[in-house]
Amino acid sequence: MFAHHALGATNFDLHPTLRPYGESIVEKCDGLPLALKSLGTSLRAKTNEEDWEELLNSKIWSLKDEGGILTALRVSYQELSACLKQLFAYSSLFLKDYVFEKEDLILLWMAEGFLHKLTTGDPMEMERLGEIYFNELLSKSFFEYVDDDKSLFVMHDLMNDLAIYVAREFFLRLDLEMKNKYEGDTLKRCRHMSFVRERYMVCKKFKEFESANSLRTFLAVPVVSRNSLELFFLSNKILVDLLPQLPLLRALCLSKLMIDEIPESVGDLKHLWYLNLPQTRITHMPDKVSNLYNLQTLIVFGCEMLKKLPDSFLKLKNLRHFDIRDTPLLKNMPLGIGELKSLQTLSKIVIGGENEFGLSRLKNLKNLGQSLSIHGLEKLQNGDEARVANLSQMSLRELELEWSEVSNIPAKQTLAKEVLDVLKPHRDNLKNLEIKSYEGIDFPKWVADPSFERLTDVSINNCRNCEFLPPFGQLPSLKKLYVGNMGDVKEVGSLFLGTGRAFPSLEILQFFDMPMWEVWSINGCALDAVFPCLETLHIEKCPKLVQVSREALPSLRVLSIVKCDYVLLKSVVCVASSVTKLSIGRISGQEEEDVQEEEEEDLTLWGGFGSEQEEEDVQRFPTSLLPLSSSLTSLSLIGFKKMESISEGLQRLTSLQQLFIIGCPQIQDLPEKLLPSLLSQYFSNINQELKEKMESRSSSYWPLLSRFLAFNIMIE
Template sequence: MVYTKFKALKGANSLRTFLAVAFEQNSWQKFHLSNKVLADLLPELPLLRVLSLSQLSISEVPEFISILKHLRYLNFSRTKITHLPDNVCDLYNLQTLIISGCESLEKLPESFTKLKNLRHFDMRDTPLLKKMPLGIGELKSLRTLSKIVIGGDNGFSITRLKDLKDLQGKISFQGLDKVQSRMQAQEVKLSHRRLSELEVEWSDVFDNSRKEVVEQEVLNAMKPHNENLKSLGIVSYGGTEFPSWVGDPSFHRLAKVTLKGCKKCTSLPLLGQLPLLKKLFIEGMDEVKVVGLEFLRTTGLAFPSLEILRFEDMKGWEAWSTNNNGVLVDTTFPCLQELDIKGCPNLVKVSVEALPSLRSLIISGCDHEVLRSLVCVASPVTKLEISCISGLNDQVWGGVIEYLWAVEEISIFECNEIRYLWESEAEASKVLVN
């Protein structure tokens, strides 16, 4: 029935755009084009400029693809394909190729250099794709290349990117532990490129092959242009400290920063001066014991625009303070709306000033002192979610709940020492109004 309906398109041999839309009516019934429809229909559309097979349940690229010589745009995103065949590289007019979200994709064709007109190549979220085509550095028309894997089976070098002078937009570098020197990293000249998003990632294996000094020099050499950057991610970096450009207020458009798995760093970078930073995610910084003024600034307004702050899996973290020898920083986190602290079992000392804009507080896998200290400065909270809080008993909870005069939603998981939420109806009525 479905196949018969598509027969009418066989006469539309001047069609320029074909967008196959996959959708599901419910979780157990999906609708998609069959391989038979694709194999029989698309060869009848030789003048196609735009072809999207995004989200279709296909596991291989149709064999006929190479006859669509006029294609400018080709989208295989979120399909089940395992490789791109060589005949894709016969599409010499292709300008945009999208394979993002292809979680089974393992291989790209070695003849990639034939795609001389390719401008945009999106290969984000392809976890099994571990190597780059060696000739990709020869595609001088490339403007966006979302993922770059250094090393891999073929030893792809970061220096092969030096001739891609028009790269811009979003870039994720993976395998930076394979970069051997600062000079190699400098050849990419990120400071000359107008990037909106940059992610730099090293191996998550910290063994004797890692060189802390080299990694510090490489990260320092990868300083991007400061005018356009809106998102920065640093993952599994092996240096002991961050270079000064991380947190430099000249990055005045930077809105999101992620620091993840940087296990050797003993302190956080000075991020409090970034004027438009709205989201900050910090995870797996095992050597950080104290978060204090080195994270903020000595005086004045700190984190003026931050709305979401998350700490996760900070195993060595012990203290968080905005005090300067007993004196609080003028203003800290004036716009913070959501604070999450998860998996920080050794954090017991928290001394921060009032959080006037906080609405959501989520604490998990922490000591009860963290909860007690934060609710004292976060009375406007409307949503509280806690789980696995050590030492949280009825007495401690009683001291917590009296500060939550604005709370509308409370979620409690695996806090087994609490026997009741309120001692009496009178106490409950202070919080549960209407």
């Protein structure tokens, strides 16, 4: 492991002189993987013996482990540059297991002044520099990915301990376990503070912080692994009393707190660079916020009650990131938005309103490089209004375009296509495209142009006038495609696939609410030329779709079919040779003779099944839907209102580990042969007789279930 991270090799054969140093370092690390990885990456690209000898002979090795901090990790920390040490210490404000996004941490670093401009003339210099520093800390294991999600990060518990250790007295984390660990003049020395959100936060808890008048950071952070629906209430008096005592504050985060308003005094925090108020209950922003001329980041994402912003943003010349996603009541844009030439993120704009905001005001925002959402496109009178915005000059990563309604008037349909055509974004950076309620009858060519080589996510929704889907199969990097509420689409075929190898990278495909869709054909293409990487397919509310060409889906693992015809289910199952999870709900057209006929077909085996079928007429488990496999590990039965028996056909599932039965009140027995292999089970809304059998010590089920410490049984 150490050789891999230090030399990019499995051994020291190419660098034999470094082997003795490597062996000694591994010995000092006591074989701890995190320490080996961290120290190994610190030596990456260093092949001089002097560098390895210097690390091995560092005086820090001779120090005792202080505060439970492993010496090897302290050595790794000492190898960081002064700037990286500062950035890492800042993460001591986060709780253990706290999951964060790279961009969020970089914005905080910027607010604290940790990312200094190099005067290169690059308007996004600080953000790029922050990303370089973050990736370096990531490569040295100070941060880690959350499982396989490359957009979320976490700190190892030992690294979190190290961050607290090196942060010393200038950082304070007021969590449920540490809230009483400050005394004397600790608060006066403190520069950066975070506090854990609690159910009720009263004035007494924060009273002493009024003396922390050198505080630069005041962050609300969540308790990890708590109910995401839990509410956190902060007394408004706390903000009224506390904020005036923190004149040097640079970063203020009150995320997800149940507060109704922000005191006007926030506008007096002249040094404030970062104001984060997402998912609060505020209805308006104080007008004095417009006086925060140093403000770089303003976030009101998810403030569903927010109706009003300050009338003017003309003084916010340094604003770089303005996130107002998911604010449905916000109908007016403040004056001056179009003059903020430093803006990189403008997550939403609303055309029209009291200030008559027009797309032409975007023409000066050449640095927009994050996300942009445009609402109210139906208000445009001609394509020239959209053309002036010149989206092609912006290096956008995410773009959402939305009309408020779908019109059947031909003139509006023609205008909609003209508008969408001139709103073509720059192709080099776009990764996410979403189009809602588009009024046109077809799409401009750019929507599926293969020159958009970085486009990975596409969603088209409620475009009810369109009869055909664009050739999305031509997009070389497309990984996720959502198509919903397309009322006039009857056939999805060769036009959808485009030319060449279709959907070479697509992993997730979702169709929703397409009531007129009848035919889905991929005939005419080579078996390995269509959906070679498709892993998840979801089809819902497509009742007329019965003609599906039987071409292979070799990579499909997850298949979900809800509120569709039984013929579709049979057709797709036949070509899904590798499915490991199957979800079915409200399948129509299933007759008993269909079941018998299906049992005679040669279907491919799969290793997992999750049924959400709600057919009330099914009295026994429809084994035709499950070519039974001994490798099956998970089974869910939900909503079989009249099913009485599940033993038949399930006795061969000897590898089953999870069994969930919900909403099946007539089931009278369980397949006894599969019970010994279960690791977990959950039963809800089952009949009283079966419940008594499972709980009775004299029943045949008891020896098979009593080995569990607990199993859940609920009667509704």
